[in-house]
Every structure is written in C-alpha cells, then in structure tokens.
Amino acid sequence: MSPAETALPDLVDSHCHLDFPDLVGELPEVIARARAAGVGRMVTIxxxxxxxxxxxxxxxxxxxxxxxxxxxxxxxxxxxxxTVGELVALARHPKFVGIGETGLDYHYTAESRAIQQVSLRLHIEAAQETGLPLIIHSRDADQDMEAILAEGMARKPYACVMHCFSSGPRLAEAALEMGFTLSISGIAAFPKSQELRDIFLRTPLDRLVLETDSPYLAPPPHRGKRNEPAYVAHTARALAPLFGLSLPEFAARTTANFDRLFPRAAGAQQAA
Structure with a gap:
C-alpha cells in the first residue's frame, strides 16, 4: 500500500451542530476523534x-x-x-463563515410556511450584503425554494450551499444553474439512496462538499446512532468509488470545494 493510500484523508465536515446536547458534553473528545479520522475542520451551525x-x-x-x-x-x-443588520453584525467575527441555516421545511412545519419565506428572504439579503455563503435547509418545499432562491439571485448574485441535499433532481438542477453547491450527508450512503447518489453523480465534482449534520443522520456502519464529525470519513469512503476516485482524491477535491465556498476557513492551519 502506498503512503498516499495510508495517509489520513484531508476532510472537512461542512455542517454539524456541536452545541447540541448529544455532543456538547464531550467536545474535546469529539474533535479529537474527528482529527484522528482526517477531519481537519468543522463548521458548527x-x-x-x-x-x-x-x-x-x-x-x-x-x-x-x-x-x-x-x-x-x-x-x-x-x-x-x-434582521439583516443583526446577521451582518454577527458576520464581522473572523470565525463566522456562513449565513444560516435557513430555508423552508414543509414536512414538519408547513403551517408556518409564510413566516419561513419571510425569514429566508432576510437571510438571502444578509448573504448578499456580507458576501458569505447562504446555508439552505429544504424539505418538501422544492417549488417554493427554487422560486425564492431565483428571485434573490435575480436581484444580486450570492453564494449558497444546499445543506444535506436530499430533494429532487429539478431543485438540484436549478441550484446548480444558479452556481450553488450541493452538500452530501450520510443519507447518500444509505442502501436505498440510489436516486440521491444518481443526482450527485450528475453533479460536477467541483460543486460538491461533505457534511455530517451531526448529531443526526449517521452513515453506515453507525446508522441509527449518534452522528459526529469523524463519521464524515465513512460517507466519503462510501461515495469516492462512485466517482472513480480513491478516498484521498475524493477528500482533496471536496475539501478544495469547501475552501472556495467558505473562503474565511480556506487554508486555515489548525493546531492538532
């Protein structure tokens, strides 16, 4: 086995929730396990x-x-x-790298769709003003999501990542047409997720990043258990062969995409 094959992959967890009760009580250990798995950086939301x-x-x-x-x-x-002003003020912090997560969820909270749409538009404006990427959650709202994102883009371009993408091909195509990035979570490694994997395979490789959405959506072999940033390595290992890449190659490509999407975190040299 070559040194490249045995070296740790250069991975990033672009979306996790380290403040949630499942993780916050053991953060040093969680972060240490991530580093041991080759996950050098994480974005907590x-x-x-x-x-x-x-x-x-x-x-x-x-x-x-x-x-x-x-x-x-x-x-x-x-x-x-x-408010837009509130989000812009928060964005002055040097480790603040994105606006959100925001978006639309009609699966669990369809009754609040009107206020969700107002909130989404405010976050789009903040992303446009700060130049930081918008982080989108979308569930069972593809048509409205496409319309509102396109409406914002028509006013002023902005960067965006479709977090934990699990919507249909039409929203994927629309997001990619607007220059957005799709984020791959552990869902893509589930056996019955072939339709989702097909969407990612049709996506240009330079428009994909990886995430865990910890503590949710753990990939195999931890499915059904608490997720954590280290497990992004399992998702990467499952997806890399689909693209004809080794794990180190797939990690390097998706990490380069992360650096372009989140320039404030790009190239950061972190202490072990």
Missing part, C-alpha cells in the same frame, strides 16, 4: 440566534471549528425574525 453566543464560544475555544448562524425554518415561527 447555530439554528436559533439566541444561542449564537454559545456557538461562537465553541468556535473560539477550538481551533479546527468555524461557525455560522441563522434561524432554522422549523424555528421561524417561534423565534423573533432575524
């Missing part, structure tokens, strides 16, 4: 702005961790609407 100070503190305390903040669509009816 704040889903309610009232929790932003705690999420920011995690990023400040751990060199490999960056963060983003926004109002999750499932919380949009319960939380005060984020």
């Amino acid at each position: 704040c889903t309610r702005l009232k929790n932003e100070p705690a999420v920011r503190a995690i990023a400040e305390a751990h060199a490999p961790v960056f963060y983003a903040a926004g109002t999750h669509p499932m919380s949009a009816a319960e939380e005060p609407l984020a």
Whole structure:
C-alpha cells in the first residue's frame, strides 16, 4: 500500500451542530476523534440566534471549528425574525463563515410556511450584503425554494450551499444553474439512496462538499446512532468509488470545494 493510500484523508465536515446536547458534553473528545479520522475542520451551525453566543464560544475555544448562524425554518415561527443588520453584525467575527441555516421545511412545519419565506428572504439579503455563503435547509418545499432562491439571485448574485441535499433532481438542477453547491450527508450512503447518489453523480465534482449534520443522520456502519464529525470519513469512503476516485482524491477535491465556498476557513492551519 502506498503512503498516499495510508495517509489520513484531508476532510472537512461542512455542517454539524456541536452545541447540541448529544455532543456538547464531550467536545474535546469529539474533535479529537474527528482529527484522528482526517477531519481537519468543522463548521458548527447555530439554528436559533439566541444561542449564537454559545456557538461562537465553541468556535473560539477550538481551533479546527468555524461557525455560522441563522434561524432554522422549523424555528421561524417561534423565534423573533432575524434582521439583516443583526446577521451582518454577527458576520464581522473572523470565525463566522456562513449565513444560516435557513430555508423552508414543509414536512414538519408547513403551517408556518409564510413566516419561513419571510425569514429566508432576510437571510438571502444578509448573504448578499456580507458576501458569505447562504446555508439552505429544504424539505418538501422544492417549488417554493427554487422560486425564492431565483428571485434573490435575480436581484444580486450570492453564494449558497444546499445543506444535506436530499430533494429532487429539478431543485438540484436549478441550484446548480444558479452556481450553488450541493452538500452530501450520510443519507447518500444509505442502501436505498440510489436516486440521491444518481443526482450527485450528475453533479460536477467541483460543486460538491461533505457534511455530517451531526448529531443526526449517521452513515453506515453507525446508522441509527449518534452522528459526529469523524463519521464524515465513512460517507466519503462510501461515495469516492462512485466517482472513480480513491478516498484521498475524493477528500482533496471536496475539501478544495469547501475552501472556495467558505473562503474565511480556506487554508486555515489548525493546531492538532
């Protein structure tokens, strides 16, 4: 086996929730396991702005961790609407790398779709003003999601990642036409996810990044258990052969894509 084959892959977990109760109690160990698996950087996502100070503190305390903040669509009816000014102010922090997650979720919270749409538009405006990428959650809302993202793009271009992409081919095509990135989670490694894998295989390789969405959606062999950033290596290992790449090659390509999408985190040399 060559040195390249035995070396740790250069991976990034572009979306996790290190402040959630499942993970926050053992952060040093979680981060150490990630580093041991070749995951050099992680982006932890704040889903309610009232929790932003705690999420920011995690990023400040751990060199490999960056963060983003926004109002999750499932919380949009319960939380005060984020203002563009509030999001822009948060974005001044050097480890703040993205706006969101925001978006639309009509699966669990269809009754709040109107306020979700208002919130999404505010986050789009903040992404346009800051130049930081928008982080989108979309579930059972493909038509409205495409329309609102395109409406924003027509006003002013912005960068965007479709987090944990598991929607249909039409939304994938529309997102790619707008220059967006699709994020691969552990769902893509599930045996019955062939339709989703087909979408990713039709996607240009330079428009894909990896994530865990920890503590949710653990890939095999940990499916059904708590997820954590180290497990992005399992997803990468499962997907790399589909692209005809070795794990190190697939890791390098998706990490380069992460660096282009999240320039504030690009090339950061983190302490072990």
